[in-house]
Amino acid sequence: MRGSAGAILLAAGQGRRLGHDKSITAIAGRPVLSYGLGVLLQCGGIEKVVVTVREDVRQEVLAWVQREYGKESGRVEVIVGGKERQDSVLEGLKALGSGVEWVVVHDAARVLTSVGLVERVMASAERTGAAAAARKMTDTVREADEMGKVVRLLDREGLWRMETPQVVRSEVLRSGLGKAVSGWWRE
């Protein structure tokens, strides 16, 4: 990738649907966020990774990163994320500073992501300015109310489920986030 890249690993989620903060809970013997962090550190072109976590676990995560990565932990910064996802991305951008040209945003909850996928999205962003991992919808989609009462059937043709990593020029992301006011913004 031409120009340097920095990554933001989002691990400050509230875990509302899971019922607890999932970022440092062990899965298959390692903290959830360790999988994404390991992958991002291995990607060609990514110089620095900022991990956004909940305030109450920041010290614990920081200590873990230093233990786990030793000297390489100098490429990792652990910061407190914001209330919403977009706030965390903005905090991450600030921490990355103006030195990086590209930003790779990734959800820590995606524990199966490969280095290859991140690098593919980075290569695609380089050609187009912004790119994201996504998956074609394979299920039929319906609109229904909270009780499950069906409202309507959607045509799934052409629908994609958005995932991460998502790669954007840092300047574009910064001005885009500046414009977005709180509300529906999720990516």
Added chain:
Amino acid sequence: MASAERTGAAAAARKMTDTVREADEMGKVVRLLDREGLWRMETPQVVRSEVLRSGLGKAREGGKMVTDCLAAAEMVGVKGVLVEANEPNLKITVPADWALAEAWLGAAKK
């Protein structure tokens, strides 16, 4: 089955947790959808046999495609209900699903 007994037709479904976009075959984004209220349909789907039979018959006569049993039920005016699947219910669809299912089933056996 219990839910279908009350309403006439029911299907397992899952609330959409990802953002949804419409894009062309090349992945070029067309528009952003509001994921609120969107559910991904799964199976099992349970319908009164009479309703399914006449719904599928009507679909065939009209040359209409019905993507699931609730759509068949709707052909004859029966509105189904979705039952939230809050446990893994993976369907093997693309090659990557195979490894995932195998790992899950292997781990579950232990």
